[in-house]
Amino acid sequence: MSESATILQWTLIAECPIPADVNELLVNGEVPVAAYKTLRDSAVFTNKRLIVRDAQGLTGKKVEIYSLPYSSINMWSTENAGRLDFNSEVELWTRAGHIKVKLQKGVDIRRFDKLIAEALL
Numbered sequence: 060m061s062e063s064a065t066i067l068q069w070t071l072i073a074e075c076p077i078p079a080d081v082n083e084l085l086v087n088g089e090v091p092v093a094a095y096k097t098l099r100d101s102a103v104f105t106n107k108r109l110i111v112r113d114a115q116g117l118t119g120k121k122v123e124i125y126s127l128p129y130s131s132i133n134m135w136s137t138e139n140a141g142r143l144d145f146n147s148e149v150e151l152w153t154r155a156g157h158i159k160v161k162l163q164k165g166v167d168i169r170r171f172d173k174l175i176a177e178a179l180l
Contacts, residue, residue, distance in 0.1 A: 066156035067125065069111055070146075071095040071102055072163045074170075078103065084110060084124065093174055095166065104174050129178040131155060137172045149175070 077094040081103050085091070093104045100112040100122070111125040134152040147168040149160040162168055 066158060068159040068161070069102060070098055070161045070163065071166055071171075072097065073165045074167075075101065078112075081110065084126075093170075104178070106178070127151075127153065127158070129175075132175075132179060135172075135175055135179075137168055139168045147171075151175075 073096050075094050075096045077091045078101055081091055081094075081101075085105065086107070089105050089107045091103050091105050095102045097111065097113070099114040102109060102111040108129060109125075109127040111127075113123045113125065115121045115123060131154045132151050133154065136150045138148045138150075145164045147162040147166065149162065149168075149171060151158040151160070162171060
C-alpha cells in the first residue's frame, strides 16, 4: 500500500465528560457516545460521526469544527504505545484523505479502537 499524505492530525489527551454544548451540533437521532480532551478543545464520538472542535487564536474564541462521518472511513489502523513510546496512534483512511490521531498515554487504545469498530461494522 502506498503512503498517502496526512491531511489532518489530532492529539487526544484523555477521555472526558461529553460537553453540553455539543448537543447544538447534533442531528435528529444522533447521540454522543464518548468525548476526549484535545490540546485546546474536544473530540466527540457520536453514533454517526466524529466531531472535533478546534479552538484557534490567542483567545480561543474562533472555533473550527471538523465533522467526519463514519461512512467516509474506508480503513483504520491502531498502534499501541511500546515501552519507550508514550503515544498510541490511530490512522484513518477516508475518502477525503489520511487522518492521524495520536493518543496520549492515559487514553485506552483498545476502547478507542472499539468505538471506531462499533461505528463502522
